[in-house]
Amino acid sequence: MLVKLRxxxxxxxxxxxxxxxxLKIRYKRSFLGFIWSLLNPLLMMMVFTLVFTVxxxxxxxxxxxxxxxxxxxxxxxxxxxxxxxxxxIVSNGGLIKKVYFPRELLPMSVVLSNLVNFLLAxxxxxxxxxxxxxxxxxxxxxxxxxxxxxMVFLMGLALFLSALNVSFRxxxxxxxxxxxxxxxxxxVFYDIGDLFPDxxxxxxxxxxxxxxxxxxxxxxxxxxxxxxxxxxRTFATALAVFFAGYWYFARRARTFxxxx
Amino acid sequence: MTDAIxxxxxxxxxxxxxxxxxxxxxxxxxxxxxxxxxxxxxxxxNASFSVSEGESVGIIGHNGSGKSTILxxxxxxxxxxxxxxxxxxTISSLLELGAGFHPDLTGRExxxxxxxxxxxxRREILQKFDxxxxxxxxxxxxxxxxxxxxxxxxxxxxxxxAINVDTDILLIDxxxxxxxxAFQDKCLERIRDFQRIGKTIIFVSHALESVKNICxxxxxxxxxxxxxxxxxxxxVFDYVCEVEQEQEDxxxxxxxxxxxxxxxxxxxxxxxxxxGIQIRDVKILGPDRIERRTFRTGDDLVVRLLxxxxxxxxxxxxxxxxxxxxxxxxxxxRALYPLSLAGRKRGPERDILDLKxxxxxxxxxxxxxxxxxxxxxxxxxxxxVHHQKHRFTIERCEPSHGVLEDGLVTLRHVWxxxxxxxxxxxxxxxxxxxxxxxxxxxxNGHAGGGGxxxxxxxxxxxxxxxxxRDGWYDPEGHGQKYRxxxxxxxxxxxxxxxASRLFLKVSNPAVEVRECLTGHVLVNGASxxxxxxxxxxxxxxxxALDGAGRGDVGVTIEVSPTIxxxxxxxxxxxxxxxxxxQEIWSE
Numbered sequence: 046m047l048v049k050l051r052x053x054x055x056x057x058x059x060x061x062x063x064x065x066x067x068l069k070i071r072y073k074r075s076f077l078g079f080i081w082s083l084l085n086p087l088l089m090m091m092v093f094t095l096v097f098t099v100x101x102x103x104x105x106x107x108x109x110x111x112x113x114x115x116x117x118x119x120x121x122x123x124x125x126x127x128x129x130x131x132x133x134i135v136s137n138g139g140l141i142k143k144v145y146f147p148r149e150l151l152p153m154s155v156v157l158s159n160l161v162n163f164l165l166a167x168x169x170x171x172x173x174x175x176x177x178x179x180x181x182x183x184x185x186x187x188x189x190x191x192x193x194x195x196m197v198f199l200m201g202l203a204l205f206l207s208a209l210n211v212s213f214r215x216x217x218x219x220x221x222x223x224x225x226x227x228x229x230x231x232x233v234f235y236d237i238g239d240l241f242p243d244x245x246x247x248x249x250x251x252x253x254x255x256x257x258x259x260x261x262x263x264x265x266x267x268x269x270x271x272x273x274x275x276x277x278r279t280f281a282t283a284l285a286v287f288f289a290g291y292w293y294f295a296r297r298a299r300t301f302x303x304x305x
Numbered sequence: 306m307t308d309a310i311x312x313x314x315x316x317x318x319x320x321x322x323x324x325x326x327x328x329x330x331x332x333x334x335x336x337x338x339x340x341x342x343x344x345x346x347x348x349x350x351n352a353s354f355s356v357s358e359g360e361s362v363g364i365i366g367h368n369g370s371g372k373s374t375i376l377x378x379x380x381x382x383x384x385x386x387x388x389x390x391x392x393x394x395t396i397s398s399l400l401e402l403g404a405g406f407h408p409d410l411t412g413r414e415x416x417x418x419x420x421x422x423x424x425x426x427r428r429e430i431l432q433k434f435d436x437x438x439x440x441x442x443x444x445x446x447x448x449x450x451x452x453x454x455x456x457x458x459x460x461x462x463x464x465x466x467a468i469n470v471d472t473d474i475l476l477i478d479x480x481x482x483x484x485x486x487a488f489q490d491k492c493l494e495r496i497r498d499f500q501r502i503g504k505t506i507i508f509v510s511h512a513l514e515s516v517k518n519i520c521x522x523x524x525x526x527x528x529x530x531x532x533x534x535x536x537x538x539x540x541v542f543d544y545v546c547e548v549e550q551e552q553e554d555x556x557x558x559x560x561x562x563x564x565x566x567x568x569x570x571x572x573x574x575x576x577x578x579x580x581g582i583q584i585r586d587v588k589i590l591g592p593d594r595i596e597r598r599t600f601r602t603g604d605d606l607v608v609r610l611l612x613x614x615x616x617x618x619x620x621x622x623x624x625x626x627x628x629x630x631x632x633x634x635x636x637x638x639r640a641l642y643p644l645s646l647a648g649r650k651r652g653p654e655r656d657i658l659d660l661k662x663x664x665x666x667x668x669x670x671x672x673x674x675x676x677x678x679x680x681x682x683x684x685x686x687x688x689x690v691h692h693q694k695h696r697f698t699i700e701r702c703e704p705s706h707g708v709l710e711d712g713l714v715t716l717r718h719v720w721x722x723x724x725x726x727x728x729x730x731x732x733x734x735x736x737x738x739x740x741x742x743x744x745x746x747x748x749n750g751h752a753g754g755g756g757x758x759x760x761x762x763x764x765x766x767x768x769x770x771x772x773x774r775d776g777w778y779d780p781e782g783h784g785q786k787y788r789x790x791x792x793x794x795x796x797x798x799x800x801x802x803x804a805s806r807l808f809l810k811v812s813n814p815a816v817e818v819r820e821c822l823t824g825h826v827l828v829n830g831a832s833x834x835x836x837x838x839x840x841x842x843x844x845x846x847x848x849a850l851d852g853a854g855r856g857d858v859g860v861t862i863e864v865s866p867t868i869x870x871x872x873x874x875x876x877x878x879x880x881x882x883x884x885x886x887q888e889i890w891s892e
Contacts, residue, residue, distance in 0.1 A: 058430075059421035066418060070409050143404035144422050145381040145396070302383040303319060 049295075052147055059146060063154035068161060082165045086121065090114045090173075093234055106236060108266075111177045114170055115265050116233040116258045122163040123199060123254055124224050130155040130203030131210050131220050138305035148298045149291070152203035160196055174265065182268050191264065194280045195257050201287030204294040211297065211304055231255050236262075253282050307393060309474055309505040310379055311355040315388035317374050317529075319346045348374040350529045351388070358393075358473075359503040363516035363537055365544055366526035372509045375526070376476050379507065394473030394505070397423055408452035412443060412462055415451055419466045433469050440491070441465035461488060468495050474505045493519075513541045514633075542669065545632050549671045549696055560693055582623055584691040586611040587676050592661075599698045602715055603881070606665050606697070608674055610658040612689075621680040623688060627660050628675040629667075630694075631713055637672070643681055666714045669701045717793055720774060759797040759857055762890040772797040774859070778880060785843075787812075790883040795861040800828075802855050804891035807833065809846045812885045815868050816841040824864035824884065828853040843887065850891065860889065 053060075072078045093113040097104050106112050130152040134141065137151055174181070210216040231254045237245045248255040256279040263271045321344045349371045356362050364372045377383045378390050380398045405422040406415045416437055420430035438444050441461045443454075451459055468475070477496075496519060499506060510516055516523055516537055523537035525544050533540055591597045592605035600606055608627050614620070625642040640660055676691040759772045765788040766780030776794030780786055800807070813822045816839075825835040826848055834848040862884060870878035 055424055056421070058417075058425065058427050061427075062414075062418045062421045066407055066410060066414075069414070070407065073409050140404050140422075142382060144398065146422055146424065299384050302377060 049147075053150070056147055056150060060150055060154050060157065063150060064158040064161060067154065067158035071158075079165065082162045083169045086114060086118055086166045086169055087173075089117050089121075093117070097234060108177050108179075111173055111179065112236075112262070112266065113234060114173055115261055116231075118163060118166050118170055119195060119258055119261055120228065120231060120233050120254070121166075122159050122195070124228065125162070126156045126159040126199050127202055127206065128220055128224060129159075130199075131206040132217050133203070134207040134211050134301060135214070135217070135305065141301050142305055148301055149204060149294055152207040152294075153200055156196060156199045156203050159199075160192075163192075170265075179266065180268065184264055184268065184270055187264055187271070188261075191257060191260050191276070194276070194283050195254075197280075197287045198253050198257070198283035201283065201285075201290035203290070204287075205290035208294040208297040211301060227252070227254070232258055253279055253286070256282075307358055308355040308391070309358045309360070309393055310507070311389075311391040312352055312375075312378070313389045313391070315349060315352045315378060315385045315390055316347060317349040317371075317378065317383065318386040319348055320344070321346050348529050349378075349385075352526075352529075352531050353388075354524060354531065354534055356505055356507065358505055359500075360522065361500055361506040361508065361520045363520035363523040363541075364507065364509045364526060365511075365513065365516055365523055365541065366532075367548070369528075370526040371529040372526055373478060374529075376478055376507065376509055379474075380476055392474070395424065396474045396476060397467050397470050397472035398476040398478075406451055406459070406463060409450055411450050412438075412441075412447040412454070415462065416466055419463070420470060423467075423470055423472070425470060429471070433471070437465045437469045440469055440495070442488075457485075464492060468492065468499070472504070474507070475499055476507045476509075478509045513545065517541050545671050546698065549632065549673075553694070553696060556693055581615045582612060582620060582678055582688050583615075584610060584612045584676055584678060584689050587674060587691055587693070587695050589674060589695050589697050598696070599700055600665060600667075601700055602666065602668055603664050606662045608660040608662075608676075608695075610660070610676055612656055612658065612678070614656065620688075621682060623678050624681045624684070625658060625676070625678050628677075630673050630675060632671045632673075634673075637667070637713060665699070666716070667699045668710060668712055668715055669699050670713065671696055671698050673697075759799045761799045761801060762888075763796065763798060764888055765886050776862075776883075778882075785887060787885045787887040789880070789885055790862060790864070791881050792865060792867040792883050793861065793863045794883065794886070795859055796889070797857060797859055798889060798891070799857050800850065800853070800855045800891050804855065805850055807848045807850055807853075807860070807891045808889065809848075809862070809886060810843060810888040811838070811846060812841060812843045812887075813838040814841050814885055815873075815882070818868050818873050819866055822864055822866070822884070824862060827861040827863070829858050830861070838884075843885075862886065 068079075072081065075081060077084065090110050090113050094110045097106075097113075098109050133151045133155050134148065141148060171181075206216060206220070230248060230252055232240075232248075237248065237255060237259050240248070245255075249259075256275065260271045260276060260279070263269060352371075352375070364375060366372055374383070376398070378385055379392060380396050381390075381392070405419045407418065410418065416434060417427070417430055420433070421427075425433075438447055441458075441464075443458055443462055443465075446454065446458065451462065454462070475496075496506065500519075506519070508516060508519055520537045522535065523540035524534045525532040525540050533543060588596055588609040588611070589598065590607040590609055591600070592607065594607065594609075610625060610627075612625075623644045625644060627640045627642075628636055629638045630636055642658065642660070644658075673694040673696045675694060677687050678689050679685075679687040763772060764786065765777075766782055766786030773788075774795040774797065776791045777796070778789040778791075780788050807826070807828070809826065813819070820839065822838045823835065824838075825832050826846075827833065828850070831853060833850060833853050836846050838844065864883040867881045867883050869881055
């Protein structure tokens with residue numbers, strides 16, 4: 046464990062470069078460049094607002110645009126990271142077969158580069174919070190903790206899926222549908238409180254993203270402190286996913302060089 | 306000295322999946338059937354070797370022999386199925402240049418990306434950055450995305466990164482063909498620098514000359530097994546011999562099949578009545594006209610062509626050519642022989658044409674003979690080409706032969722290893738009295754003339770040990786002291802300023818085998834005269850020293866023919882003998 050950590054530390058420059066590479070390439074060709082990572086969530090927010098307030102006017106949620114935005118940003122991070130991390134090992138096969146470096150850096154850097162995007166988009170979120178008259182409170186300081194928990198969870202998942210995809214290439218295809226299903230099971234465009242309590246309890250258990258997004262909403266929109274026991278439980282789940290994912294990845298990584 | 310790399314009984318098994326990618330579908334099928342169409346393949350069997358720090362080791366072998374597997378094991382890209390791979394130190398690998406490059410990033414960005422792939426920090430890369438850019442000669446384009454690079458530029462940048470970062474071990478896999486000749490030379494120079502500062506190099510290549518040049522040791526892999534490990538020249542030589550042998554076997558097989566087919570054809574149609582000349586066979590013979598395949602440098606070799614002519618009077622004049630090629634098919638020598646067929650009307654019986662190479666100058670290696678014949682006035686349309694390559698091997702000469710040479714051929718050469726003393730501070734030379742030994746250098750001839758002066762009067766066999774260079778045998782004497790030379794012998798003497806003639810007291814005692822012996826004498830490489838010896842008695846030869854230099858000079862005596870006593874019945878004496886020399890002086 047310690048050896049692994051030292052090795053990762055030695056290669057931190059590679060993590061940095063991989064993240065920079067991801068970001069640079071994403072916006073290199075586009076006219077608006079990184080502004081897209083600000084514009085994109087705004088446009089999405091408008092689409093959702095249009096659908097759920099104009100086309101389906103029986104919506105009782107207050108300040109719907111900001112309600113959506115608070116959830117859509119962490120969800121975008123999650124879905125983008127999971128989708129591109131799944132293929133990260135296979136698509137870098139040429140590299141893996143030629144050079145030795147800690148392979149886990151590939152899925153991890155995908156999560157990190159999407160984190161950078163997420164952080165950029167938070168600028169938009171705070172601007173919207175001000176516009177919609179939500180007060181900036183001290184409890185917002187808890188936000189980095191929640192972001193960290195989400196990062197740990199996403200890395201575990203990314204490690205597992207990227208390794209799985211090496212032996213079962215179908216994983217990448219299935220992820221399209223899986224992410225769509227996951228989206229509906231995550232309270233992005235609805236309030237988890239609207240569900241029957243039985244359902245919401247189950248959602249919290251099987252879907253850490255549901256817990257995380259609820260917590261984001263409680264902190265940013267509710268303005269209250271989340272249940273600390275609930276946050277800890279989510280963190281424990283995220284850690285479990287991380288270690289399970291890492292364990293599976295490390296076991297499989299030894300044969301990447303020949304399986305790709 | 307510690308081991309940089311050590312492999313202990315390493316084996317590597319690959320599993321070849323015969324159908325497509327593994328997927329859920331295959332998984333289900335395999336669950337039902339328990340085993341799919343898998344095949345095991347051992348790329349490496351029980352390989353053990355170690356490489357010391359600072360050593361350069363080459364790995365050779367045909368395709369699929371496990372060379373790349375070893376490199377991948379060393380660089381940790383794959384793990385051994387059995388055994389242990391121990392690596393001490395950081396590795397930079399040139400397995401695949403530019404593997405980490407992204408086309409959309411600029412050269413600068415890619416240098417950082419690639420450097421960090423090798424595990425370097427930003428600071429370390431920054432330190433090396435200028436060196437990398439300078440080496441790649443791409444400073445003008447360093448901020449251009451690499452997708453706009455030519456492939457040569459791309460490779461140059463990748464090579465520069467890999468070779469300029471500061472690692473302990475460098476793995477090179479067949480990548481020296483980067484860029485133009487100048488860049489290749491620069492790369493080789495960089496590899497030499499690497500060696501000089503004590504880095505370890507593993508070099509995999511099919512370019513056997515490079516392996517010999519770069520590596521001290523080599524490992525020969527054959528189907529995953531180590532065939533031999535040892536001095537790179539020796540291993541490469543053995544490998545070349547075997548490959549040549551395999552090719553020869555294959556060729557002979559093909560030849561046999563062809564002959565079989567021709568025989569069938571011949572049965573089908575009657576012998577053609579057209580005119581033609583055909584090379585039936587080629588034989589490689591020793592000077593005794595007995596077929597053989599191994600020779601030594603300096604041996605005589607005979608190429609015998611067996612050919613047949615049909616209706617020769619209809620043919621134009623022909624020219625035979627015999628090429629000698631080296632193992633990499635480079636032409637070393639072509640001998641042409643115009644043959645007039647006018648008036649010849651031969652049946653299908655065979656004619657013989659012998660080509661004798663006297664005193665073959667080829668050095669250790671495998672060579673082949675190729676033969677063709679064509680009309681003299683139309684060299685483009687060969688009448689017949691003998692496709693089978695006839696190989697012969699030149700073996701390493703015995704060290705006692707005293708030749709220290711490397712390359713394809715031996716060239717006549719002499720090392721002139723004297724201390725050049727200034728002419729200005731030299732005292733007026735004093736002539737020696739004949740008979741007085743002049744064993745001490747500089748003790749006579751010119752007192753105080755400096756330690757580098759040579760005797761002015763040489764009695765061979767007595768006072769000559771220091772001034773003789775190559776081409777001399779031990780002193781002999783039956784009353785008279787003398788030395789034998791080889792075909793070419795040299796020595797140093799001091800010629801006083803007043804000297805106008807150089808004298809040699811010589812004889813040719815082998816008059817019964819060579820009635821007439823010719824030779825010439827050179828001073829500092831320039832000929833001062835020729836001579837001819839007819840009798841066997843001791844003769845004084847005299848040469849004018851007109852334009853020749855004075856002071857310390859190298860004198861060279863060349864004679865031909867030489868004799869080998871073995872060839873005239875003295876079985877124990879293998880020396881190549883030239884001339885008997887007893888005394889050299891000037892007046």
